[in-house]
Amino acid sequence: MVKQFQVEGFSSISPGEKGDLLHSVQRALRVLSLIAERPEGLSAREISKILGINISTCYHILNTLVATEFLDRHPQTQVYLLGPQIPFLNNAFVQSLAQQESGPSLEDDLWANAFTPASLVSRLRSILFSLTSQTQEPSYMACWRYGEVELQAIVEAPQAPKVTKLYVGYRGQAHSHALGKILLAYSEPAFVDRYLDMHPLLPSGPNTIVQRSRFIDELNDIVRQGYSIDREEFTSNICCIAAPIFAPRGQVVAALGISFAPDALTKRSEWLIAQVIRAANHARAELRLPAARLPVTIRH
Numbered sequence: 001m002v003k004q005f006q007v008e009g010f011s012s013i014s015p016g017e018k019g020d021l022l023h024s025v026q027r028a029l030r031v032l033s034l035i036a037e038r039p040e041g042l043s044a045r046e047i048s049k050i051l052g053i054n055i056s057t058c059y060h061i062l063n064t065l066v067a068t069e070f071l072d073r074h075p076q077t078q079v080y081l082l083g084p085q086i087p088f089l090n091n092a093f094v095q096s097l098a099q100q101e102s103g104p105s106l107e108d109d110l111w112a113n114a115f116t117p118a119s120l121v122s123r124l125r126s127i128l129f130s131l132t133s134q135t136q137e138p139s140y141m142a143c144w145r146y147g148e149v150e151l152q153a154i155v156e157a158p159q160a161p162k163v164t165k166l167y168v169g170y171r172g173q174a175h176s177h178a179l180g181k182i183l184l185a186y187s188e189p190a191f192v193d194r195y196l197d198m199h200p201l202l203p204s205g206p207n208t209i210v211q212r213s214r215f216i217d218e219l220n221d222i223v224r225q226g227y228s229i230d231r232e233e234f235t236s237n238i239c240c241i242a243a244p245i246f247a248p249r250g251q252v253v254a255a256l257g258i259s260f261a262p263d264a265l266t267k268r269s270e271w272l273i274a275q276v277i278r279a280a281n282h283a284r285a286e287l288r289l290p291a292a293r294l295p296v297t298i299r300h
Contacts, residue, residue, distance in 0.1 A: 027053060028061050032070060032082075037164060041079030090169075115253045115287070117143040117152045124245070124283050128155045128256065131279040135272060136160060137258040139279075141245075142179035147195075149174035149183050152254070163238055163259050175215060176204035177234040178242035182255035185222035186244055192219065205235045227273055232262060239265045241272055243280035248288050256280055 030051055035042060042050075048058040062080055065071040072083045120143060128139040132155045141153040151170040156162065174180025175196075184192055201210040209215045222228045230240035242257030256279060264272065 024061075027051070027057070028065060031058075031061055031065065032086075035071065035080055035082055036086075039081075039164075041074060041077065041081045043079050047080065115247055117145055117150070117254075120245075120254050120287075121153045123286055124254070124256070125153060125155075127279055127283050127286065128153055130282075131155075131256070131258060131275060132157050135258055135260075135275050137260045137264075137272075138163070139256065139258050140166070140179060140242075141254055141256045142183065143254045144183060145171075148172075149180040151179070160259075161238065161261055163235065165235055173202070173204040173234060175199065175201050176208045176230065178228040178230040178240035178257050179255040181219065181222055181228040181230070182242045182244050182257075183252065185219040185228065186252035192216075205232050205238075207231050208233045227277055228257075229265070229269075229273075231265065237262060241269075241276045243276045245280050245283045245287070247284075253287070254283075256283060 031047060031053075034047060034050060044058055044062055045055065047053070047062070048055045051058075053061070062071065062073075066073055066080075066083070069083045069085045072081045073079070074081060121141065124141060128141060131139040136157050137160050138157050139155045140151060142149050142151050144150070148171045151166060151168055154166065154168060174184060184195065187195070196212060196215075201208070201212060201215055203210055209218055227241060227243045230238075230242075232239060234240065238259050239262050240257050240259045242255045244252040245254040245256055247253045256276065258272065258276060260272065
């Protein structure tokens with residue numbers, strides 16, 4: 001099995017496992033991924049220590065990334081921050097989401113085109129805003145794209161804790177978050193087996209389920225109850241509830257959910273679950289309407 005090492009959202013094949021990888025590029029990408037997780041910036045020595053890179057090599061990487069504007073160096077503190085090329089790449093990636101769609105094999109192309117990730121975001125964004133407004137917690141929507149669970153939309157809540165590891169386009173650790181568990185739970189068992197063969201159940205948060213048999217039991221429980229809960233499985237101090245969004249023909253085309261601090265799970269879990277399921281039902285109703293119709297408005 002291929003070994004992996006991780007810096008938050010970045011994972012890579014470990015050195016020596018594949019001969020056609022450029023290790024210098026891997027190190028540069030690890031540096032970018034690390035700094036993306038530290039918006040306050042990091043010094044060269046901090047980066048060298050965290051990633052275990054020789055300080056001289058670290059400076060070579062940092063100087064190259066600064067010269068190409070992928071990083072900036074603060075003139076006073078000398079810490080390294082993300083540079084102006086990053087939003088350029090992000091903008092290009094977000095635009096590509098609408099142009100390079102892919103989903104499960106469907107018998108009717110016209111029906112399939114109605115439920116691409118971009119069209120779902122367009123039609124259901126108002127429901128995410130309503131869910132965030134009602135719960136005062138960040139809301140999310142994820143879909144399958146190229147065989148991976150991909151985060152398609154985020155609606156932040158000003159007073160709620162932000163999950164810094166998540167961003168539009170995020171893929172990875174689907175077994176550890178509520179959105180991914182929903183999409184896996186409603187997939188065919190044979191597909192889930194293939195997916196888990198290619199995506200080991202690596203720990204992400206303190207409570208990640210890493211035993212395959214237990215994880216399959218978890219997926220079965222999700223289908224029985226109609227929602228999923230992430231109990232600090234993805235990251236520390238964050239829980240999540242998600243529910244499936246059904247298309248008119250009964251297929252699950254997306255998952256929506258909210259994240260919140262763990263104490264909310266003990267104080268108001270039933271209410272939060274009800275709000276998420278309610279929003280998912282409104283989304284299902286919206287998808288039954290012709291695309292030209294105005295979106296459903298959730299009335300509180």
